[in-house]
Amino acid sequence: MRPVRGPKCLLRLGISLVLGAGCVTSWMVATTPAAAQSLAQPTAAEAARFLEQSTWGPTSDSISRVQLIGYERFLEEQFAAPMSSYPTLPLVPTKPADDCPARSVCRRDNYTLYPVQTRFFMNALYGNDQLRQRVAFALHQILVVSGVNIGQGYPSRFTPYLQTLDRDAFGNFRQLLYDITLNPAMGNYLDMANNKKADPNENYACEILQLFSIGLNRLNPDGSPVRDAQGQTVPTYDQTIVTAFARVFTGWTFAADQTKGITNYIDPMRVANAANHDTGQKTVLRGITLPANQTAAEDLNGGLDNIFHDPNVGPFIGRQLIQHLVTSNPSPAYIRRITRVFNNNGSGVRGDLQAVTKAILLDPEARDSASQSGRLMHPALLITSLLRAFNARSADGAGQSDGYLDPQSVSMGMDVFSPPSVFSYFSPFGGVPGTSLRGPEFGLLNTSTSLRRANFVNRLVFSRIPSNANYPFNPSGTSLDFSAVQPLAGNPQALVDALNTLMMSGRMSSGMRTAVVTAVQAVVSSNPLKRVRTAVYLVATSSQNQVER
Amino acid sequence: MTLSRREFLVRSGCGALSVAALASGIERFSMVEGLAQGSGYKVLVCIFLGGGNDGNNLVVPLDAAGYAAYSGIRGAAGLAIAQGSLLPVTPRSIGTEFGLHPSLAAVHPLFAGGQLAVVSNVGPLIEPLLKQDYLNGAPRPYQLFSHSDQIAQWQTSISTSAAATGWGGRMADTFPVSPSGYPLIAALAGGVFTRGQSTSPVTVAPAPTPLTELLVLDGFGAAADEQARLNAMNYLRTIDLDAPLVAAASKITQQAVDIGKDFDVDPVLNTEFPATSLGNQLKQVAKLIKFNLASGVPALARQIFFCSLGGFDTHQGQVSTQASLLTQVGEGMKAFYDATVELHVQSDVTTFTLSDFGRTMQPAGSSGTVGSDHAWGNHHFVMGASVVGGDFYGIPGPNGAVFPTLQLGGPDDTDTRGRWIPTSSVDQYAFTLATWFGVDPAKLDTVFPELKNFPIRNLRFMV
Numbered sequence A: 001m002r003p004v005r006g007p008k009c010l011l012r013l014g015i016s017l018v019l020g021a022g023c024v025t026s027w028m029v030a031t032t033p034a035a036a037q038s039l040a041q042p043t044a045a046e047a048a049r050f051l052e053q054s055t056w057g058p059t060s061d062s063i064s065r066v067q068l069i070g071y072e073r074f075l076e077e078q079f080a081a082p083m084s085s086y087p088t089l090p091l092v093p094t095k096p097a098d099d100c101p102a103r104s105v106c107r108r109d110n111y112t113l114y115p116v117q118t119r120f121f122m123n124a125l126y127g128n129d130q131l132r133q134r135v136a137f138a139l140h141q142i143l144v145v146s147g148v149n150i151g152q153g154y155p156s157r158f159t160p161y162l163q164t165l166d167r168d169a170f171g172n173f174r175q176l177l178y179d180i181t182l183n184p185a186m187g188n189y190l191d192m193a194n195n196k197k198a199d200p201n202e203n204y205a206c207e208i209l210q211l212f213s214i215g216l217n218r219l220n221p222d223g224s225p226v227r228d229a230q231g232q233t234v235p236t237y238d239q240t241i242v243t244a245f246a247r248v249f250t251g252w253t254f255a256a257d258q259t260k261g262i263t264n265y266i267d268p269m270r271v272a273n274a275a276n277h278d279t280g281q282k283t284v285l286r287g288i289t290l291p292a293n294q295t296a297a298e299d300l301n302g303g304l305d306n307i308f309h310d311p312n313v314g315p316f317i318g319r320q321l322i323q324h325l326v327t328s329n330p331s332p333a334y335i336r337r338i339t340r341v342f343n344n345n346g347s348g349v350r351g352d353l354q355a356v357t358k359a360i361l362l363d364p365e366a367r368d369s370a371s372q373s374g375r376l377m378h379p380a381l382l383i384t385s386l387l388r389a390f391n392a393r394s395a396d397g398a399g400q401s402d403g404y405l406d407p408q409s410v411s412m413g414m415d416v417f418s419p420p421s422v423f424s425y426f427s428p429f430g431g432v433p434g435t436s437l438r439g440p441e442f443g444l445l446n447t448s449t450s451l452r453r454a455n456f457v458n459r460l461v462f463s464r465i466p467s468n469a470n471y472p473f474n475p476s477g478t479s480l481d482f483s484a485v486q487p488l489a490g491n492p493q494a495l496v497d498a499l500n501t502l503m504m505s506g507r508m509s510s511g512m513r514t515a516v517v518t519a520v521q522a523v524v525s526s527n528p529l530k531r532v533r534t535a536v537y538l539v540a541t542s543s544q545n546q547v548e549r
Numbered sequence B: 001m002t003l004s005r006r007e008f009l010v011r012s013g014c015g016a017l018s019v020a021a022l023a024s025g026i027e028r029f030s031m032v033e034g035l036a037q038g039s040g041y042k043v044l045v046c047i048f049l050g051g052g053n054d055g056n057n058l059v060v061p062l063d064a065a066g067y068a069a070y071s072g073i074r075g076a077a078g079l080a081i082a083q084g085s086l087l088p089v090t091p092r093s094i095g096t097e098f099g100l101h102p103s104l105a106a107v108h109p110l111f112a113g114g115q116l117a118v119v120s121n122v123g124p125l126i127e128p129l130l131k132q133d134y135l136n137g138a139p140r141p142y143q144l145f146s147h148s149d150q151i152a153q154w155q156t157s158i159s160t161s162a163a164a165t166g167w168g169g170r171m172a173d174t175f176p177v178s179p180s181g182y183p184l185i186a187a188l189a190g191g192v193f194t195r196g197q198s199t200s201p202v203t204v205a206p207a208p209t210p211l212t213e214l215l216v217l218d219g220f221g222a223a224a225d226e227q228a229r230l231n232a233m234n235y236l237r238t239i240d241l242d243a244p245l246v247a248a249a250s251k252i253t254q255q256a257v258d259i260g261k262d263f264d265v266d267p268v269l270n271t272e273f274p275a276t277s278l279g280n281q282l283k284q285v286a287k288l289i290k291f292n293l294a295s296g297v298p299a300l301a302r303q304i305f306f307c308s309l310g311g312f313d314t315h316q317g318q319v320s321t322q323a324s325l326l327t328q329v330g331e332g333m334k335a336f337y338d339a340t341v342e343l344h345v346q347s348d349v350t351t352f353t354l355s356d357f358g359r360t361m362q363p364a365g366s367s368g369t370v371g372s373d374h375a376w377g378n379h380h381f382v383m384g385a386s387v388v389g390g391d392f393y394g395i396p397g398p399n400g401a402v403f404p405t406l407q408l409g410g411p412d413d414t415d416t417r418g419r420w421i422p423t424s425s426v427d428q429y430a431f432t433l434a435t436w437f438g439v440d441p442a443k444l445d446t447v448f449p450e451l452k453n454f455p456i457r458n459l460r461f462m463v
Helices: A008-019 A044-054 A060-080 A105-111 A114-126 A130-142 A155-168 A173-181 A184-189 A203-210 A239-248 A296-308 A313-325 A332-343 A353-362 A379-389 A406-411 A440-444 A447-462 A486-490 A492-504 A510-521 A528-541 B005-014 B019-039 B064-074 B108-113 B131-135 B147-156 B167-173 B224-236 B244-260 B277-295 B318-342 B426-437 B441-447
Strands: A255-259 A262-264 B042-049 B059-061 B087-089 B098-100 B116-123 B185-187 B302-309 B349-355 B359-364 B371-374 B378-383
Touching: A044 A060, A044 A130, A044 A353, A044 A492, A060 A130, A060 A353, A060 A492, A105 A114, A105 A155, A114 A130, A114 A155, A114 A379, A114 A406, A130 A155, A130 A313, A130 A353, A155 A173, A155 A184, A173 A203, A173 A296, A203 A239, A239 A296, A313 A332, A313 A353, A332 A353, A379 A406, A379 A447, A379 A492, A406 A447, A440 B244, A447 A528, A447 B244, A486 A492, A486 A528, A492 A510, A492 A528, A510 A528, A510 B224, A528 B224, B042 B147, B042 B167, B042 B277, B042 B318, B042 B426, B059 B064, B064 B359, B087 B108, B108 B116, B108 B318, B116 B426, B147 B167, B147 B349, B167 B185, B167 B302, B167 B426, B167 B441, B277 B302, B277 B318, B302 B318, B318 B349, B318 B378, B349 B426, B426 B441
Parallel strands: B042 B302, B042 B349, B185 B302
Antiparallel strands: A255 A262, B059 B098, B087 B098, B116 B378, B349 B378, B359 B371
16 A cells, blocks of 8 residues: 555656755745646646645655646546555454453454455545545545444444445445445444334435435435425425335345354345345336336345436535535536536446546546535544655654544544444535635534634644554554655755645745744744744644645 | 733733824724623524434423323323423412423523523514414525524524524624634534634634633744744735635634634633533533633623534434433533533523524423424523523414413414424524623614514513
């Protein structure tokens, strides 16, 4: 899992930036007017901005890479990059054995989400398939399984869900719906597993409609709500349709045990007893009926086709993917362009997520910084962006971070893979306080967490997350490596300009630049590390940095 | 920049600032003081039961006919609570016995003691709604039975469209702003309830975090270069405000820094709280109340707190899950009531529950995995010495009583699964609390814009 490396000449460019303090390289140029942008040859700032949207944070290498090959080829590389993946873990008994006591490595690796959470951060920090990981995490936030409930809070039960998201992130949305519907962790989480004809459970039916596919209200292709003659929004479905889908989804249970007595959370769910499926006729969305006497699989596929072909899916899912990658407030025209690609990738295929992702990132509105208000980083992205900018290291600097970063994210309000409910970590409809704008990530920003963000930055910038050999959760710890920028400490302006490109894709205002430079100059020049730390702290804690736009 | 409360006191006390500079501050300060002297201290504490608490197992009729109806629907699937294990209460105005969920032993004595009341079959409504109206398509809250929408309706008291402000925040909007900028609403958990037009809640961590560590910026020493860094950081929050998301994020941080300066003591309570999620939230509320009374400069005359406990979405495994959660609720509420007694504010503090919705009377699934699905009307608790406890409250339904008829497809059911059509609205429930809280009557229609649709406004469960 080595980071993407540019060719040597570009690597040298990065170094020349560092060594040649004061000389202006393309890497240091702050901003270029949008009109002058070219898709083929982005500036360093433009490349960084693209990477803020498509990776877990720009690095000097990835900036160079995008500058060299351009956006489209970078995307092609990303689409082709091998998956970082989440390794399948052995299923374990529900109750830990006596030789697997609390605070043991055994307990850590089999009964907590530690292995998948650390893997998530390792993939984000070091994986080549940055875009896949970013899109998969967005899909996780839409098609939610949470580890908060004991049922799926075991890493061995959770990894098949994450593998599904990774595998389908650039596949077809219909396949994703199918795989997620039959995923055993989802089956447990939203009670589709063992949903029987005799007493159908509405949980999965509710959420696949409301959250995973079409939402509550009829949408125009540009994401705006359809209004009736009275100006009222038009519901996409009512309780009768929820009840019908609850019946559609009857009959499924966990696959046969691999080890007797241990529920199979690895393989997709199956129909063990056809009599548990309700074979009556069902009226689903848009008045379409699923005929009587279909098998559970036929009804499931018919039901998923019915959902997948609903015209709401494009704007409903497209808008959320835009929000996760680019901006909290896409224009109607932007959403309409993405809906068009969702509906038809150009080759007549509906639901092509790779085409949708590409369209979102190459859209003029995504590439033009002036046209959008941006998006607040969520805590996990804040963590990875800071670490990736400064070569995430172990506490002693000798190796890689151990990825044990979820507690940092928790302190900022986001327990990775354990959102509070199926409504995820924050609502896509959430507003920005005091405005009429949407700002989903503001759901996690309050007086408490805003200071915890700053304190997290303080910890990493001025100290480190130590390793602890006596406690098996952080074997290596985590620290930042400022060696690449420290040579600039003698020239505060050059230092701040370099950080502006690397951390803020060139959007730092002159007022902010002056303030940071002044603070850096207050540190004696004989202490270059403290100068760098001062600058990085101020940039990383600023709202100007945490809102990526 | 807003003065901290201490700075305000110190500066106004020693006359460091000119009278002119302080004029607006003094005016608001006096209003708060006047309010405090005029009508005493009052606190509302909201406990949100996330996921939709099953009220049908919170309060169960114990008379022969009532229990038979209950167990007839829930018994076979294993969702009925045994008659003998329910905790008996006799609502004053009804006369027959009901039983509280057996996990509520901690608060059970408060019902007979007169500090606990039940508001029965309450939920979001646009106007009073009978079953026939419902079936005929009369206006009803948007997106019934959906978590997010019913949560919003309970917390905003607006059922016609999604609203950006909650009724806690809008109540707070009607009171004068403290000169320190310290808002009278504090959130221990997230929710639109706390957001007003002009009010943003202070969000704080639960116990055991000491108040002195609640809102602290780490890493600044006295050295000149660190103070320069602090100055720069403070300055960065005041620029680039033309970018609305940047401005909003900076404003939140600014509020945290301003308020954090005030928390310089960590009050000690003698009351023991359970070390649970809700217990820790309510303990922090009690500490914040004590801080306000002992150290607040000036003490706020009104405070609103929002706590939340999730996990009530019991489609499956309800029997054990709800029992465990209600134990937490009962023990947390009782400890909190005891703490208000310790602080001599039990008559000034009223605690109440909200939840997404009630759940279907008809079980979902059966035996070991039995649960229940999303429904509508629900039963809720109100607790405090200013509650007219020991009774059930609400608007009488088709059967002439405040408690619904437990019959699938019966007069209170939307369909055939036992989804009760509420007879009392969130607006009426909230209005009753807001009236006790002392919201200016002239402003109540702004706080509760849909209340005008209900001929009866006050449910009379408060003194």
